[in-house]
Amino acid sequence: MPDLYDFLMTHHWGSSASAFIAVFVACGVAVGVVLFVVGFSTYVERKVAADIQRRIGPNQCNIGPFFGELLRVIVRNGADPRADPLARAMAAVCKPFLPPLDALDKVLSKLAPGVLIFMADGLKLILKEDIIPDAADKRLFRAAPYIVLASALGGLAVLPFSDAVYVADFNIGIFYVAAITSLEVLGILMAGWASNNKWALLGGMRAAAQIVSYELPVGLAVATGILVSGTMSMQGMTFDQLSLRHAGSGGWLWQWNLFHPAMFVLAPAYFLAALAECNRTPFDIPEAESELVAGYHTEYSGMRFSLFFMAEYAMMVVTSAVAVTLFLGGWSTGIGSLEWALMAKEPQFDAATGLMTAPPVYVWYGTLLHLLAFALKTYAMIFLMMWIRWTLPRFRVDQMMALCWKKLIPISLACLLCTAAWMIARMMLAQELGAATLERITFWLRAAFALGVAAWLVWYFRGPIAPAEVVAEEEVIASAGSAPLP
Amino acid sequence: MFQFFQDVYLGVRTFLAGMRVTGAYLKNANLHPKETVTTIAYDGSTSLAQGVKVAERFRGHLRLQGNNCIGCKSCMKVCPIDCIWVDTEKSETGKLHVSRFDVDQLKCMYCGLCVRACPTAGLVMTKEWWGATFHTDDGTNLHGQIKHLGAGYYTPEQKLEIERKRLEAAEAKKKAAAAAAKAAPPPPPPAAAEKKAEAPAQAVPPVSPPASPAPSSPATPAAEENPDKPAA
Numbered sequence: 023m024p025d026l027y028d029f030l031m032t033h034h035w036g037s038s039a040s041a042f043i044a045v046f047v048a049c050g051v052a053v054g055v056v057l058f059v060v061g062f063s064t065y066v067e068r069k070v071a072a073d074i075q076r077r078i079g080p081n082q083c084n085i086g087p088f089f090g091e092l093l094r095v096i097v098r099n100g101a102d103p104r105a106d107p108l109a110r111a112m113a114a115v116c117k118p119f120l121p122p123l124d125a126l127d128k129v130l131s132k133l134a135p136g137v138l139i140f141m142a143d144g145l146k147l148i149l150k151e152d153i154i155p156d157a158a159d160k161r162l163f164r165a166a167p168y169i170v171l172a173s174a175l176g177g178l179a180v181l182p183f184s185d186a187v188y189v190a191d192f193n194i195g196i197f198y199v200a201a202i203t204s205l206e207v208l209g210i211l212m213a214g215w216a217s218n219n220k221w222a223l224l225g226g227m228r229a230a231a232q233i234v235s236y237e238l239p240v241g242l243a244v245a246t247g248i249l250v251s252g253t254m255s256m257q258g259m260t261f262d263q264l265s266l267r268h269a270g271s272g273g274w275l276w277q278w279n280l281f282h283p284a285m286f287v288l289a290p291a292y293f294l295a296a297l298a299e300c301n302r303t304p305f306d307i308p309e310a311e312s313e314l315v316a317g318y319h320t321e322y323s324g325m326r327f328s329l330f331f332m333a334e335y336a337m338m339v340v341t342s343a344v345a346v347t348l349f350l351g352g353w354s355t356g357i358g359s360l361e362w363a364l365m366a367k368e369p370q371f372d373a374a375t376g377l378m379t380a381p382p383v384y385v386w387y388g389t390l391l392h393l394l395a396f397a398l399k400t401y402a403m404i405f406l407m408m409w410i411r412w413t414l415p416r417f418r419v420d421q422m423m424a425l426c427w428k429k430l431i432p433i434s435l436a437c438l439l440c441t442a443a444w445m446i447a448r449m450m451l452a453q454e455l456g457a458a459t460l461e462r463i464t465f466w467l468r469a470a471f472a473l474g475v476a477a478w479l480v481w482y483f484r485g486p487i488a489p490a491e492v493v494a495e496e497e498v499i500a501s502a503g504s505a506p507l508p
Numbered sequence: 509m510f511q512f513f514q515d516v517y518l519g520v521r522t523f524l525a526g527m528r529v530t531g532a533y534l535k536n537a538n539l540h541p542k543e544t545v546t547t548i549a550y551d552g553s554t555s556l557a558q559g560v561k562v563a564e565r566f567r568g569h570l571r572l573q574g575n576n577c578i579g580c581k582s583c584m585k586v587c588p589i590d591c592i593w594v595d596t597e598k599s600e601t602g603k604l605h606v607s608r609f610d611v612d613q614l615k616c617m618y619c620g621l622c623v624r625a626c627p628t629a630g631l632v633m634t635k636e637w638w639g640a641t642f643h644t645d646d647g648t649n650l651h652g653q654i655k656h657l658g659a660g661y662y663t664p665e666q667k668l669e670i671e672r673k674r675l676e677a678a679e680a681k682k683k684a685a686a687a688a689a690k691a692a693p694p695p696p697p698p699a700a701a702e703k704k705a706e707a708p709a710q711a712v713p714p715v716s717p718p719a720s721p722a723p724s725s726p727a728t729p730a731a732e733e734n735p736d737k738p739a740a
Contacts, residue, residue, distance in 0.1 A: 074533045077547035290520075413530040414523070429516065482524065487532045495525040502518045 052178045052189055060335040061140040067408050068139070074412040080136035086127040088138060093120055143328075150324030155218050158321065162216035167322065167329035169209030174333045176202040177340035182256045184353050184393040185384050195256040196244055199344055200237070203299065203337065207233050213330070214318040225317025228307050228419055235426045236298035236305075242434035243292035246441050247348040250282055260352030261381060264361065266369050267461065268376070273361030276472035277465070278351035284437040284444065286475075289349050291430050291437075293406075296341035298422070300334055302407055304414040305422055342403035343396075350399050353392035364388030376457075554638040567618045567633045570611050576630030579606045583622035583631055591615035592622060613639055 065080065072079025093116045099105060100113020130137060154163055180195040182188050192198055207230050214226015248254050251262040263279055265272035279285045298305040307317075319330045346352060355361060365388070370380035384392065417425070452460050487495075553560040562568075579596035595608035623631050 070534070074530045076533065078549050081549065409527065409530065409534070413526045429512075429519075432512075433516070483528060483531045487528065492529055492532075495529055498525050499522045502522050 048189055049179070053175055056175065056178055056336060056339055057332065059339060060332050061144060062137075063335050063338070063404060064143065064331075065134070065137055065140045066405070067411075069134075070405070070408045071412050074409075080139040083136045083138040083142050084127060084131040085123065085138060086131065090120070090123055090127055093123060147324050147328040152326070153321075153323045155321050157218045159216040159218070162212045163321075164326075166209045166213035166216060167326050167333070169212065170206045170333040171209075171329050171336065173202055173205035173209065174336040174340060176205070177344070180256050181340070181343045182260055182347060182352050183396055184389050185257075185260075185382075186389050187393055188257065191255055191257045193258075194254045196248065196254050196259070196344065196348070199256075199340065200241055200244055203340060204233070204237055206333065206337070209333075210318050213322070217318070217321040219321055222318050222320045225307075225320070229301060229318055231419075232298055232301070232305060232307065232422060235423060236295045236430075239291050239295035239426065239430040239434045240299065242431070242438055243288045243295070244344075244348065246284060246288055246434070246438045247279060249438070249441050249445065250279055250285060256347050256352070259347055260354060261378065263351040264354050266378060266382070268371060269368060270362055271358070273354060273356075273358035274465075274469070275351070275356035276468040278349065278354070278356070280349040280351075281468045281472050281475075282441075284441040285349060288434060288437045289345075291433055292345060292348070293403075295426075295430060296345060297407060297410065298426070299341055300337040300407070302334070302338065303411040304417050306416060307419050307422060338404055338407055339400065342400045342407070345403055346396065346399045350403075353396040355391060355395045364391065556635055562635055562637075566635050566637075567620050568636045569613060569634050569639070570616065570622070571632055571634050572609060572630055573632050574630065576626075576628040577606055577609065578628055578630075579604045580627060582625040582627065586621045586625040588619065588621065589615050589617060 069079045096109075096116045097113045097120065100110045100116075102109075105113070154160060177199045179189045180192055180198055182191070210229045210233070211226050214223045214229070217223070247259065251259040253259060253262060259279075263277060265274075265277045280289055297303075319327055322330065364384050365382045366385045367383040369378050369382040371377065372379050448460070455463075551560070556562065579594065581594045581596070584590075584592045584594045591612040591614075593608065593610040594606060597605050597607045599605045618633070620633060623633055
């Protein structure tokens with residue numbers, strides 16, 4: 023389907039400069055939105071951490087004390103009889119913004135107290151002194167954060183935010199994401215080496231080992247997803263999970279890849295591997311605060327450090343989005359009737375093979391709803407990552423390696439084999455039973471499976487739990503010792 | 509082989525157990541049997557007038573109450589940080605008069621030793637704690653002022669000026685005493701000259717703020733020996 027890339031390349035531009043500008047604007051919008059989300063995520067992380075730790079978290083940085091006071095000072099200055107025309111003009115411009123700002127502050131300080139803390143943190147980091155160690159390799163030291171951030175943000179180019187909202191839809195989309203996010207190893211090694219610091223070097227080496235090792239479970243999970251969905255393109259995977267076979271069918275929640283038996287086993291494996299890719303606890307040995315000071319970014323201060331930090335959160339966003347596309351149906355809402363209701367132009371199917379030849383086109387509010395669905399699902403994954411961070415203690419480096427090579431990779435390989443075998447078995451079953459019957463059986467089996475999983479989740483996390491149950495759960499954890507890890 | 513699956517099962521089981529506990533915490537449930545306190549947000553109140561409750565024995569800012577200060581300087585001597593400076597002077601009628609009572613609330617550590625040392629219960633600790641200002645020399649709520657005793661608050665320059673004057677007076681007195689000792693026949697009791705020589709030495713230490721209290725402690729036994737000397 024034509025995407026921004028095709029549009030830019032086939033449109034007759036007046037000059038190549040305007041083509042470049044158009045591309046930069048598109049990428050700029052994507053990067054800007056994601057970096058804002060990244061900053062906001064630091065606030066959410068601190069609030070989630072505070073909730074789990076029974077404290078309050080940031081609650082002082084609201085809009086009123088900063089921007090409200092600033093506007094009030096400007097308005098007061100302009101009202102002074104001795105004010106010059108510029109001051110009066112500024113006051114006149116600012117005055118109409120005061121009532122809506124006050125209203126917004128009132129709402130926001132109840133809903134998200136202290137939300138501006140991420141802007142305050144950003145400002146503080148920008149204003150910090152830029153310290154570069156004397157004996158450090160200056161060029162590598164300076165370049166490293168940008169390589170890490172660039173590789174993390176590079177994955178944004180193929181993410182399917184909605185059916186009509188994406189930067190590009192490569193036919194090898196998911197392969198591209200896996201490739202570009204593995205470039206961050208280079209940046210981390212550069213940071214560790216160029217810092218001229220033994221602990222930073224150790225942190226960099228550990229990070230490289232960790233990220234490179236965990237590329238394998240990620241790649242195998244992605245390969246299984248490609249097998250199941252039959253395409254490497256991200257939009258293609260989403261449409262496959264919609265399962266629009268004929269008019270009025272498909273689009274249901276249990277048709278997502280998550281409820282395919284092999285993918286259900288692989289989803290936690292992919293998620294753990296994604297945590298390791300982001301250097302998130304429990305896999306944050308490279309930046310272990312209590313062990314290596316700050317690992318490979320020990321010597322970085324101010325904005326350089328915040329670039330690494332942003333790269334970590336940007337990787338969280340990218341891997342969550344990939345997980346949503348692989349397992350959770352991308353931008354699909356999960357309600358089949360709603361999906362069909364939102365279509366402006368229905369998909370065309372080939373009479374002989376039953377494959378979709380032309381994708382559906384959705385109405386404008388359908389596209390927005392899909393965007394909202396994608397954003398909510400991605401944020402649920404990010405929230406899950408934060409929840410896990412404040413639940414599990416950090417792995418030792420040998421435990422982390424053993425988990426990857428001795429547990430995750432065998433599981434991923436087995437699932438890949440099983441999926442391949444199951445696809446062949448399916449083909450044979452389809453010949454026996456007929457395609458339609460098979461479709462109906464799998465539809466209802468998956469629906470039952472999804473219902474069972476949802477019911478169990480709701481029951482298990484039915485909080486609050488009694489103190490006696492807390493003790494019981496802690497006993498389970500304690501009796502396992504450090505098992506299953508060495 | 510079985511060990512592998514048991515490990516995987518244990519991994520998943522313990523992970524879910526942990527997530528369940530923290531998940532319940534996320535919903536702000538009351539949980540752990542050992543848990544007794546949670547964090548309460550400070551509501552930003554700045555004084556008792558806003559209705560906040562403090563403990564009965566709470567130690568806040570210092571305050572002199574009534575006319576109870578007799579100028580004994582016990583609080584000054586006992587303060588471990590030397591944040592209290594008391595100056596007394598003899599008026600014409602011979603009555604002792606507290607000319608300065610400075611408490612540097614920025615240095616005060618609210619230990620309450622000065623309150624315990626005060627013999628007349630003139631120095632008390634209030635229950636006010638809010639001392640944040642934008643400038644450190646915002647004096648009104650940080651330094652004790654004893655206007656009702658007719659005393660004043662000296663600026664640092666005035667303190668230095670008074671100290672300089674007192675040093676000069678002490679020097680002059682010493683010179684005069686030495687000259688008188690030379691001119692006049694040697695006075696029979698050498699103790700009189702010693703007493704006179706000690707008096708200026710005693711005048712100097714108590715009024716020099718930058719000097720540590722060490723000089724004043726050897727002076728205090730001397731002050732007790734000579735209670736009717738005008739210097740102490």
